[in-house]
Amino acid sequence: MDWVNALTQGLLLGGLYALFAAGLSLVFGIMRVVNLAHGDFIILAAFLSIVVVGVTGVGPFLSLVIVVPLMGGLGYGLQRGLLARTLDRGVLPPLLVTFGLSVIIQNLLLQTFSADDRRLDAGDISTASISIAGQLAIGWYPLVVFLVAALAIAGLQGLFTRTALGRAFRATADDQETVRLMGIDNRHTYGLAVAIAFGIVAVAGVFLGIRTTFSPDIGPGRLLVAFETVVIGGLGSLWGTLVGGVILGTAHTLGAKVDPAYRELAGHLVFLLVLLVRPQGLFAKPVREA
């Protein structure tokens, strides 16, 4: 029964990991840029939600109505004003710029909100649970997080495969030059991609803030898990990100079931195994060499 419990908790944990990773996956998949400030933007979104909740008095879930567009706008502006200037200059400049952003965001948050631990209060749902059988209980909140992650990824997948914007995204990811010949402004497309990624980041931030306490400095700690999730799932594959999250999540809980010290090890071993067997990730589309 304990193993079933570990597996169930791992599955749900995978939803959280996928939610953390979806924004990273999107930017990585379309622009081939690793956003090192990804974790800090998640925390920024959580703090924005604190402000919105404080000013308007709505609950954290409703605050998404304001926080998501706000983060999306920030993402668009950031891409057009800053990140765009670093693309096409090799691998290093985007890494350096996003690393710098990470430091700047942490310190701005510290100056504005102090080092205090904060939390978004969602009421009873955060501790409520459904008892399945005997020792097995599923928390409502982890379940909601898993469903939200699945919905967000389904939504993104639909956007990618069924809309003109999605086609523009995929085309731009494939070949910037040709896309311009077809009358698509690749800079605008990139901007929109980052905007959508930041919208997902906002959702991840608010759900993290309800789940546990956060302070300005904990962003970078989330980056490694998000990165492994994306790589296991495969670049450019959104469903892969969800599956990657679930694989990593169950590896963590099953490893911890043996001994809490093996938890990270189990995750890293699965990560290495995937790199060995399928370096492009489990669900990556075959990449055509240009």
Add this chain to the structure above:
Amino acid sequence: MTRRRFLKGGAAAGAVAGLGALRVGPARGAEREIRIGYVSPRTGPLAGFGEADEFIIAGLEKALADGVAIGGKPHPIKLLVKDSQSNPNRAAEVASDLILSGKIDLMLVASTPETTNPVGDQCELNEVPCISSVAPWQPWFFGRGGDPAKGFKWTYHFFWGLEDIIGVFTDLWQTVPTNKKVGALWPNDGDGRAWGDPERGFAPALRKLGFAMVDPGFFKPLLDDFSAQITAFKNAKVEIVTGVLIPPDFTTFWTQARQQGFRPKAVTVGKALLFPRSVEALGPTGDGLTTEVWWSPNHPFKSSLTGFTSRDLAARYTSATKKQWTQPMGFIHALFEVAFDALSRAGKAGDRDALREAIKATSAKTIVGDISWAKGPVGNVAKTPLVGGQWGKGKQFAYDLTIVSNKRAPFIPTGGTLRGMV
């Protein structure tokens, strides 16, 4: 002294001695300025510890402006403050900068071994007197390779130790009826490894008192899932939970414990429940949690510098910042009390050996209690009292910390008795 050191040779030693010579020389006009360096974490993950620094230092403005009388002559004081950025390397860097460029006479350093240890090492290396606090003494002493037989020459520390926290926690647990099964949460970091050490940590002490410990093993901090630990605790019928956790880890554990229907009778953890805001962040589930108390407004002490009682200091902090008092405040204030006291007995300004001897001979009544290095567990360590407290619904703020166990320091009054968890 200066001459002897100079003759020892070596470029670095020569440079340091040269500076020393300049400083020992007679001051022209006013008496020679005393320079104090202070290193603490103001930014980064440990920033909560340094949050009250600004307020504490502002409160000492008058004392600093008045200076200190050494050998009957008033000397002005210059305070140089540096941020460790919660990073041990940075702490060592600013310490060496304060010593070599800031030409300080005395170093003060506070908050966690990550700050006190690298700064202490720099002071030991450069032969500058250093007073530190707000880090349990074992990691400060043994973490720097201290030998109880020899001790250190330039660095002095006041705080409590692991034996006190074990004592306070077990005193708390003995006041509620339980099956004496303790579940432990030890993260794989400096504190977690020290507390969870199978020989010097909680385990042997608990065994002696008849408690059984369930230790699922070390885990990496910033964990998103505690189901393995919770399952282990449930299977072993654990009724008491302890640990030394960072606030996000405790929140994740505690929320998940509720989801999984795990309701222990007592939860006593270090670190995570230190700051009132961290407990407030837990919402209604923060009620009844217990933790160690090193200083509170109810501690029956007063400042030797300003005359304020503990209660005055906390009240002034709240009126100045609109924030609730925190435990490090008292110790940061006391650090300066000890510094002023030692300087006033140092005989001659600029004489490091005299200042060191003055620190060693300290017997000061401060806002955190009596401080004397004469009766420490090892040389260079002075102990301060530790009691146990419980968080409950507050009046002015969401939660108040009430002292509920004072077995180890009966002169600190309790404000109530331990309530069972609901």
